[in-house]
Amino acid sequence: MVKIKGLDRMLREHPFFEGMGADVQGIVAGCASNARYEADQIIHHEGDKADRFYLVRSGVVSIEMHVPGRKPVIMDTVHDGEVFGWSWITPPYRNSYDARAVQLTRLVVLDAKCLRKKMKKDCAMGYELLRRFIPVMAHRLTSSRLQMLDVYGSPKRGG
Amino acid sequence: MSPLPALNDPMLPRPFRIERAWRELSDTFSLYLVPQKGAKGFAYRPGQFNMLYQFGVGEVPISISGDAAEPLKLVHTIRAVGTVTDAMAGLKRGDVIGLRGPFGTPWPVEKMAGQDVVIITGGIGLAPLRPAIYHLLANREKYGKIIILYGARTPNDILYRRELEKWRGRFDISVEVSVDRAGHDWAGNVGVVPNLISRAVFDPLHTTALICGPEIMMHYSVKALNTAGIRDKRIFVSMERNMKCATGFCGHCQYGPHFVCKDGPVFRFDKIRKIFSVREI
Ligand SMILES: Cc1cc2nc3c(=O)[nH]c(=O)nc-3n(C[C@H](O)[C@H](O)[C@H](O)COP(=O)(O)OP(=O)(O)OC[C@H]3O[C@@H](n4cnc5c(N)ncnc54)[C@H](O)[C@@H]3O)c2cc1C
Ligand code: FES
Numbered sequence: 001m002v003k004i005k006g007l008d009r010m011l012r013e014h015p016f017f018e019g020m021g022a023d024v025q026g027i028v029a030g031c032a033s034n035a036r037y038e039a040d041q042i043i044h045h046e047g048d049k050a051d052r053f054y055l056v057r058s059g060v061v062s063i064e065m066h067v068p069g070r071k072p073v074i075m076d077t078v079h080d081g082e083v084f085g086w087s088w089i090t091p092p093y094r095n096s097y098d099a100r101a102v103q104l105t106r107l108v109v110l111d112a113k114c115l116r117k118k119m120k121k122d123c124a125m126g127y128e129l130l131r132r133f134i135p136v137m138a139h140r141l142t143s144s145r146l147q148m149l150d151v152y153g154s155p156k157r158g159g
Numbered sequence: 160m161s162p163l164p165a166l167n168d169p170m171l172p173r174p175f176r177i178e179r180a181w182r183e184l185s186d187t188f189s190l191y192l193v194p195q196k197g198a199k200g201f202a203y204r205p206g207q208f209n210m211l212y213q214f215g216v217g218e219v220p221i222s223i224s225g226d227a228a229e230p231l232k233l234v235h236t237i238r239a240v241g242t243v244t245d246a247m248a249g250l251k252r253g254d255v256i257g258l259r260g261p262f263g264t265p266w267p268v269e270k271m272a273g274q275d276v277v278i279i280t281g282g283i284g285l286a287p288l289r290p291a292i293y294h295l296l297a298n299r300e301k302y303g304k305i306i307i308l309y310g311a312r313t314p315n316d317i318l319y320r321r322e323l324e325k326w327r328g329r330f331d332i333s334v335e336v337s338v339d340r341a342g343h344d345w346a347g348n349v350g351v352v353p354n355l356i357s358r359a360v361f362d363p364l365h366t367t368a369l370i371c372g373p374e375i376m377m378h379y380s381v382k383a384l385n386t387a388g389i390r391d392k393r394i395f396v397s398m399e400r401n402m403k404c405a406t407g408f409c410g411h412c413q414y415g416p417h418f419v420c421k422d423g424p425v426f427r428f429d430k431i432r433k434i435f436s437v438r439e440i
């Protein structure tokens with residue numbers, strides 16, 4: 001009980017849940033738990049089941065791609081107050097990248113199966129969550145496109 | 160401001176000698192210029208540029224990247240991207256080039272007194288902003304928060320890295336660097352520089368933002384600043400267009416109703432918002 005109360009407060013304070021009704025927040029809190037990752041610890045691998053998504057309370061998480069025969073490439077870093085892991089929303093529910101703690105990182109982990117079940121039952125709650133997730137996804141998409149443009153590349157390299 | 164006068168005939172290149180030339184990055188170098196005998200030094204303001212003339216090759220606009228409080232230490236930082244800048248990359252101590260200037264509008268460093276200042280820049284765009292940063296730091300007490308957000312392609316492409324590290328070590332300014340991609344040997348931010356804006360803390364109603372970098376990066380930075388509550392009137396951008404005369408005569412640098420050489424390169428964003436998003440202008 002105490003644990004849920006603490007998580008409830010953490011969710012309330014996290015920017016992702018800003019302005020969310022207490023009733024919906026309470027339901028979400030029922031699917032939440034706390035996690036702590038040491039520097040360099042892998043949070044999930046590409047291809048793993050996407051059965052969780054994450055709110056960063058403090059720390060830094062790197063989003064990485066692996067190209068066979070090459071060193072991993074960090075594509076993005078996620079910081080305090082941000083979220084990551086959106087593969088839980090759409091089938092086949094598999095992570096599309098690795099996530100690694102760059103430093104000691106504290107997360108709120110949301111159990112995706114639990115959330116999906118509740119969202120099916122409670123459309124208003126489902127809408128509330130998607131309404132918050134879609135702008136995050138749109139923002140990431142725009143950022144990735146900008147990165148792909150390689151705006152600082154040399155004109156000689158064709159960038 | 161320095162008592163040195165501006166140069167007289169704006170169309171006449173004056174001979175300047177390379178006192179020192181050094182490499183900043185694999186494709187970027189800096190030149191420290193001193194007037195050749197008979198030529199005079201001159202005062203300039205942060206954000207202004209000179210036309211540098213490589214004899215027998217051509218002339219290019221290059222921002223002054225040194226400290227305007229020490230105008231005799233005239234520094235330019237140049238990225239080798241084509242005919243003239245490639246030739247300049249071969250310059251060494253003792254060589255002589257032609258110089259006209261200074262030209263263009265400066266960053267509004269005096270008008271920003273009393274405000275928080277957010278500087279957003281990427282790649283070689285840090286060079287035209289460095290004189291403004293020197294001014295802010297030399298007059299630190301006149302400003303609120305000073306936040307520098309810099310983006311580079313990879314950790315190996317961070318311009319003025321030692322200086323950024325030194326500024327980051329100060330207690331009275333905040334410096335964030337982000338790269339577009341990195342390996343595990345980089346423990347800093349990865350992602351595009353506009354993303355740093357939402358993480359920065361400033362008072363949007365009393366903040367002035369200065370932006371210099373590729374146009375697409377400036378476009379998204381303005382969007383992020385607007386979202387953060389900063390209005391166009393408090394946003395200044397530095398534009399680039401090809402130039403010939405640099406004095407507002409030839410029309411080469413026309414940008415809508417403006418000439419970048421005379422009305423810019425530094426524009427208040429509300430003055431150019433309409434044309435900024437027009438393609439092929
Ligand atoms: C006001 C102003 C200030 C500037 N300040 C600086 C500075 O401080 N340092 C610096 O390195 N450069 C600066 N520039 C840009 C610089 O003037 C150009 O890079 C230079 O004119 C290129 O000439 P070039 O003969 O070497 O290349 P060109 O042979 O003319 O061009 C070679 C290739 O580079 C591309 N190119 C040309 N100019 C640019 C550009 N500006 N950006 C990206 N690609 C380009 C061309 O499309 C072509 O593909 C500034 C430009 C302006 C207008
Ligand atoms: S370069 Fe001639 S008008 Fe600007």
